[in-house]
C-alpha cells in the first residue's frame with residue numbers, strides 16, 4: 001500500500017453502527033453502496049450512512065460551490081472600473 005493520494009477519486013467514510021464498520025467508498029458510489037448495504041444487511045433500513053462529520057463538510061463544500069453561503073454578496077452594478 002502506498003501513501004499516494006488519489007485526489008482524483010475522493011473517498012467518503014461510510015459508518016454502520018449496527019455492523020460497527022467504517023468503509024471508504026468513492027464519492028460516486030456512496031449512495032449505491034449505502035443502499036445495497038442496508039438492503040442486504042438491514043432489511044432496507046437506513047442503518048449505514050455517510051459519516052455525519054463528512055456530510056457536513058460535503059454540504060459545506062457544495063454550498064460554497066453553489067455560492068449559497070455568499071447570499072449577502074454586494075452587487076456592483078457599476079462597470080466603470082476598467083483596467
Ligand SMILES: [Zn+2]
Pocket residue numbers: 016017018019020037041042047048
Ligand atoms: Zn450494516
